Amino acid sequence: MASTTTPDFNKVLYAPLAEIDPEVKNIIDKETWRQYTGLELIASENLTSRATMEANGSILTNKYSEGLPNARYYGGNEYIDELEVLCRKRALAAFNLDPAKWGVNVQPYSGSTANFAALTALIQPQDRLMGLGLPDGGHLTHGYYTAKKKMTASSIYFQSYPYAITPDTNLIDYAGLAAQAKIFKPRLIICGASAYPRDWEYAKLREIADKEGAWLMADIAHTSGLIAAQELNNPFEYCDVVTTTTHKTLRGPRAGLIFFRKDHPNAPDLEKRVNDAVFPACQGGPHNNVSSI
Numbered sequence: 001m002a003s004t005t006t007p008d009f010n011k012v013l014y015a016p017l018a019e020i021d022p023e024v025k026n027i028i029d030k031e032t033w034r035q036y037t038g039l040e041l042i043a044s045e046n047l048t049s050r051a052t053m054e055a056n057g058s059i060l061t062n063k064y065s066e067g068l069p070n071a072r073y074y075g076g077n078e079y080i081d082e083l084e085v086l087c088r089k090r091a092l093a094a095f096n097l098d099p100a101k102w103g104v105n106v107q108p109y110s111g112s113t114a115n116f117a118a119l120t121a122l123i124q125p126q127d128r129l130m131g132l133g134l135p136d137g138g139h140l141t142h143g144y145y146t147a148k149k150k151m152t153a154s155s156i157y158f159q160s161y162p163y164a165i166t167p168d169t170n171l172i173d174y175a176g177l178a179a180q181a182k183i184f185k186p187r188l189i190i191c192g193a194s195a196y197p198r199d200w201e202y203a204k205l206r207e208i209a210d211k212e213g214a215w216l217m218a219d220i221a222h223t224s225g226l227i228a229a230q231e232l233n234n235p236f237e238y239c240d241v242v243t244t245t246t247h248k249t250l251r252g253p254r255a256g257l258i259f260f261r262k263d264h265p266n267a268p269d270l271e272k273r274v275n276d277a278v279f280p281a282c283q284g285g286p287h288n289n290v291s292s293i
Contacts, residue, residue: 044194044222046251056253058289066285068275080288087291091257094228094250097236103271105258105278107286111221111245114256114278115141116153118241121260121270121277122188122215125157129188130181132172133162137196139219161186165196172196174204181212191235192219192243202238217241221256225249240264241274253290 018025035047060083066073069081087106092099108114123129131142131154138144140152143160150156161184163177181189189209191200202218209216218235224244226232235242242259246252260274267273279285 044248046248048247048251048253052251052253056289060289061287063288064285065288066279083288084286084291091259095236095259096228096230097259101261101263102236103260103262103274105260105274106255106291107278107283108256108258109283109287109290110254111219111243111256112141113283114243114245114258115139115219117277117282118217118243118258118274119154119158119188120281121258121273122217122241123158124187126159127187128159128161128184129154129190130161130163130177130184130186131190132193132196133164136162136165137193138162139192139194139221142190142192142219171198172200174201174208177205178208178211181208181214185212186214188215188217190217190219191239192221192223194222199233200235202233202235206238215240217243219243221245222248225251240267240270255287255290 012020017028040047060080063077063080064074065077065080065084069077069084072081084106088104089099091104091106092102097104105117108117119129129143131144132138134140134142134144141154143154143158143162144151145155145160154160161180163180164173165171166173166176177189189205189212191202191205200218202216206216208214216239218239218241220227220235220242221244223232226249227234228250236259240261244250244257244259245255246257247254258274258278260270261267262271264270
């Protein structure tokens with residue numbers, strides 16, 4: 001005889017993880033033990049707060065919200081709009097930026113996504129870009145390739161050429177960069193790194209970019225907390241676009257930000273270009289549970 005018992009769907013919705021999936025819960029417990037009993041020396045990692053994890057695991061994860069505040073493709077986004085506007089205000093305030101001069105897109109899923117969206121906004125496929133070479137401390141997303149393979153989308157879809165550090169000082173070779181840029185004629189120069197412990201001379205980079213008619217973009221993912229605290233040189237004084245992650249020295253969730261000049265003399269449509277490059281060009285709707293933090 002068939003059972004007449006009605007499944008309790010609410011139990012599946014509201015039961016704790018340990019009850020629903022003890023295997024996953026066990027793995028999380030082991031990772032928790034590993035993190036809290038060891039010493040992490042990976043510079044790009046951080047320990048986020050309980051409040052961050054609480055928002056990350058909130059009901060906000062349920063909502064689709066493709067588009068921008070007051071211009072969504074789905075209904076029911078009045079509180080998501082409020083949240084995204086708040087997040088923008090806080091991101092600008094963190095770096096002491098004037099909202100009349102700077103805007104920010106808070107939707108990128110990660111720093112790599114933010115970087116590729118920024119490239120998509122600034123230059124065309126097969127345009128030329130220059131970034132610090134990976135062996136010299138640069139990042140994969142700044143155009144890295146090897147003799148045998150183009151490694152990332154930034155070298156697959158664009159023509160890239162690396163600049164380098166000076167071996168005897170381990171500082172950026174700005175003179176060499178200027179000479180290379182004069183020959184290579186990049187449309188974009190990227191400053192920023194993942195393993196370069198020195199500060200950047202953004203004024204010199206701006207001068208080089210201007211001579212070649214190139215955009216200047218800073219990826220400050222690894223140093224954003226120090227820049228926000230005004231302990232390092234300020235890229236916003238010289239760069240057209242600035243990208244960062246939110247989880248390294250900012251100690252937030254894993255996501256990305258793209259800052260852009262609203263008053264750019266050569267690109268009055270830069271805000272639209274950046275926003276369109278994030279969605280629909282490079283990703284779908286934002287992860288509201290992440291951008292809430």
